[in-house]
Amino acid sequence: MLPNPTNGKLRILLVEDEPADVELALRALRQAGLDAIGDVAQTVEEFTDLVRKNSYDVILADYKLPNWNGMGSVEVLRQEGLDVPVVVVSGSLGELTAVECIKGGAADYVLKDDLARLPEAARRAMREKKLRSDHKRAQEELARSNQELEQFAYVASHDLQEPLRMVATYTQLLAERYKGKLDADADKYIHYAVDGALRMQKLVQDLLALSRVGRPGLRVRSTDCTAALQAGLQNLETAIQESGARVEHAQLPVVMADSSQLVQVFQNLIGNAIKFRGSETPVIQVSGEAKGKEWVFTLADNGIGIPAENTESVFVIFRRLNTREEYPGNGIGLSICKKIIERHGGRIWVESEVGHGSTFKFTLPVTAIEQQGERTEP
Amino acid sequence: MKTTPEILMVDDNPADIDLTSEILAQSKGRFHVNAVTDGVEAISYLRHQGKYAQAPVPDLVVLDLNLPRKDGCEVLSNIKADPALAKIPVVIFTTSQASTDITRSYKLGANCYLRKPGNLPEFVAVVQSMAEFWLGFASLPQREKR
Numbered sequence: 001m002l003p004n005p006t007n008g009k010l011r012i013l014l015v016e017d018e019p020a021d022v023e024l025a026l027r028a029l030r031q032a033g034l035d036a037i038g039d040v041a042q043t044v045e046e047f048t049d050l051v052r053k054n055s056y057d058v059i060l061a062d063y064k065l066p067n068w069n070g071m072g073s074v075e076v077l078r079q080e081g082l083d084v085p086v087v088v089v090s091g092s093l094g095e096l097t098a099v100e101c102i103k104g105g106a107a108d109y110v111l112k113d114d115l116a117r118l119p120e121a122a123r124r125a126m127r128e129k130k131l132r133s134d135h136k137r138a139q140e141e142l143a144r145s146n147q148e149l150e151q152f153a154y155v156a157s158h159d160l161q162e163p164l165r166m167v168a169t170y171t172q173l174l175a176e177r178y179k180g181k182l183d184a185d186a187d188k189y190i191h192y193a194v195d196g197a198l199r200m201q202k203l204v205q206d207l208l209a210l211s212r213v214g215r216p217g218l219r220v221r222s223t224d225c226t227a228a229l230q231a232g233l234q235n236l237e238t239a240i241q242e243s244g245a246r247v248e249h250a251q252l253p254v255v256m257a258d259s260s261q262l263v264q265v266f267q268n269l270i271g272n273a274i275k276f277r278g279s280e281t282p283v284i285q286v287s288g289e290a291k292g293k294e295w296v297f298t299l300a301d302n303g304i305g306i307p308a309e310n311t312e313s314v315f316v317i318f319r320r321l322n323t324r325e326e327y328p329g330n331g332i333g334l335s336i337c338k339k340i341i342e343r344h345g346g347r348i349w350v351e352s353e354v355g356h357g358s359t360f361k362f363t364l365p366v367t368a369i370e371q372q373g374e375r376t377e378p
Numbered sequence: 379m380k381t382t383p384e385i386l387m388v389d390d391n392p393a394d395i396d397l398t399s400e401i402l403a404q405s406k407g408r409f410h411v412n413a414v415t416d417g418v419e420a421i422s423y424l425r426h427q428g429k430y431a432q433a434p435v436p437d438l439v440v441l442d443l444n445l446p447r448k449d450g451c452e453v454l455s456n457i458k459a460d461p462a463l464a465k466i467p468v469v470i471f472t473t474s475q476a477s478t479d480i481t482r483s484y485k486l487g488a489n490c491y492l493r494k495p496g497n498l499p500e501f502v503a504v505v506q507s508m509a510e511f512w513l514g515f516a517s518l519p520q521r522e523k524r
Contacts, residue, residue, distance in 0.1 A: 162473050165496045166393055172498035173397070201496050 010036040010122075013050055015061035015070050016089075017042050024115060025060055025089060032119030044068055048076050056084050058122050063090035063101070074105040083132060085125035089118065146214075153211040157204045164204060168197035199330070206332040210317070213261065213339045220344075223259040225252035225266075225288055225297070232266035236274065245274045249286035255295055255364050261340045266299075268333040269360050273301035275327055278355070293366050294346065300359040306352040314350065337362070381521070383513040386436035387413040388420040388453065389471070390445050394494065398440070398471075401505040407513060410434070417448025421456055424463055435521050436466060438512050441488075443472040443479060451486060458487035465519045469508060 010029070016022050022040055029036045039054065041047035042065065050056075059077075061070030074086050085107035088098075098109045107125035110118050171193040179187055226249070233240065233247060240247070247270060255262075266286075273284045280302055288297040306314060306321065313319050317335040320327075341348040345365045352358035385402070389395050395413045402409050412433065414420050420441070423430040439457065443450035450470065457463045467489040472479070480491050492508060495501045512518075 161496070165473065165494065166391075168496055169397065169498050169501055170393065176498065198497065 008035070010034055010057045011054065012036045012038045013047070013054070013056045013059045014038050014040050015042070015047060015059065015065065015073050016040055017062065017065050021062065021112065025118060028115040028118045029122065034119050034122065042068070044072055044076065047073055048080070051077065051080060051082055051084065058125055059084055059086045060089045060122070061086050063088055063093055063097070071101055071104050071106065078105070083129060085129045087118070087121050087125055150211050150214040153207060154215065157208040157211065160204050161201070164197060164201055168194070168201055171197055203330045203332070206330060206336070209264070210332055210336050210339065213336060213343065218258050218261070218343060220256055220258055222254055223257045223262055224254050225262065228259055228262040229266045229286060231263045232270060235263070235267050236271055239271060239274050243274050243277060243282055245277070245282040245284065247284045247286065252286070252288045253290065253295055256367065257344055257364060265337045265340050265362070268337050269299050272333060273299065273303055273358070275329065276303040276358075278302065278304050290366065294363040295366060297362050297364070298359060300357060302357045305354040305356050306350060306358050307354050308352070311350050311352055315348065383407070383409050383438065384434045384436045385409050385411045385438050385440060386420070386423060387411055387440045388417070388445065388450070389413065389440075389442040390415045391442070394442075397501065398505050401502050402509055405506050405509055407509060409509060409513060412436070417445045417450065417453040420453050421448065424457065437518055437521065439466055439468045440471050440508075441468055443470060443474055443483070451482060454483065454486045454488055467512060467516075467518065469512065
């Protein structure tokens with residue numbers, strides 16, 4: 001599309017078959033200080049051709065034309081992917097038609113015998129258009145910067161793995177070879193280095209998992225939650241055996257979701273329930289039921305619970321409520337869950353009381369949302 | 379008479395070459411490990427070119443993917459396209475867990491794909507099992523006469 005070569009003048013397209021009405025409209029604008037250059041289109045072909053070639057600030061469309069309807073211009077703009085405000089300028093049509101025009105996407109509606117209102121209508125339509133495009137630009141900017149950040153997190157955590165592997169492997173080799181051959185301090189320092197490297201490895205792996213959730217390629221398909229839960233439990237086999245944890249669940253629903261991500265959600269939530277257990281053997285009850293247009297899943301445990309003031313912040317990345325000595329971890333697990341659930345169009349939250357266990361709940365829409373660039377498979 | 383198995387390790391990380399050689403030296407079987415640090419050297423070695431005129435024919439190639447000058451996939455396809463070399467089993471041994479790398483390697487004719495573990499006990503276990511399997515249990519083609 002050509003740039004707007006009008007030196008500050010408004011570029012207007014009039015959809016109008018009466019030359020006198022064109023003149024009247026332009027005069028009304030000029031009288032209000034809106035200097036305008038006008039093109040005229042009478043047919044859908046002329047209109048389409050002109051909007052393709054030129055960039056207009058506003059379109060003034062008569063409702064009734066011999067072979068066309070002014071509202072058709074809104075439709076053409078939509079098909080062309082153009083956002084140019086359309087002000088319907090017409091003889092009296094009655095309230096119903098006026099409302100229909102607005103609902104159909106016209107920015108405003110001005111009567112031909114009240115053209116004094118036209119300049120303000122045009123100004124407002126252009127203001128609104130500017131707000132719309134500013135908003136769109138800001139959103140695009142935000143999406144782009146989010147994507148860059150995710151890409152950065154992915155590359156950084158991916159490339160960190162290799163040097164980290166060297167540090168972990170060789171400090172472990174040092175520990176193995178020289179344990180007891182240096183002095184007690186040396187053994188302790190080597191132990192700190194090994195421990196630090198292994199923790200950092202876990203951190204990098206979890207960060208990678210988190211950034212993977214944000215990458216395109218969510219494979220939404222029919223997923224049996226009972227199977228997803230079981231896969232998660234299998235990954236937790238050691239922790240379940242060591243703690244003697246019991247996971248009780250009835251048949252869970254089949255939902256539209258990315259199955260590997262759903263496994264991760266169950267795994268992280270149940271892993272937490274086991275990790276943050278109290279003095280009793282952990283018992284975790286899992287259920288899922290339809291409520292209106294969503295599935296609501298509940299995972300209730302008998303663990304140490306979460307103070308009321310922290311029930312929101314536990315989902316924030318790196319947020320930990322306990323010391324590493326008491327409960328190891330890096331504070332990424334729940335933020336992964338939150339990101340996965342929200343990406344599926346659901347919500348996640350926790351209800352808890354210190355000493356009385358925690359109940360995590362999350363929802364998934366019954367009909368899967370389709371995101372841009374992602375697939376929904378039956 | 380059984381000859382000592384020859385391993386060619388292609389890896390640009392000297393730490394991994396050292397560690398792998400040490401693990402193999404301490405394992406039950408006896409192996410000769412030779413190492414080169416880039417893809418071009420690997421091909422020269424296998425084709426007995428230049429300073430590698432006397433290099434032994436390896437029974438197993440342990441190949442990293444991320445290599446300078448000629449990357450691992452190129453080396454792999456060179457080996458598999460060369461009638462004199464194609465029968466030598468190639469084990470990919472790399473940090474990459476990317477499914478694209480795994481699929482591509484097998485498509486190019488890799489005989490096995492192993493990921494380098496991030497900690498010592500697993501690294502030792504992987505190297506030992508690899509040697510035990512490929513140079514112990516597996517029947518390998520007759521070594522080419524030179």
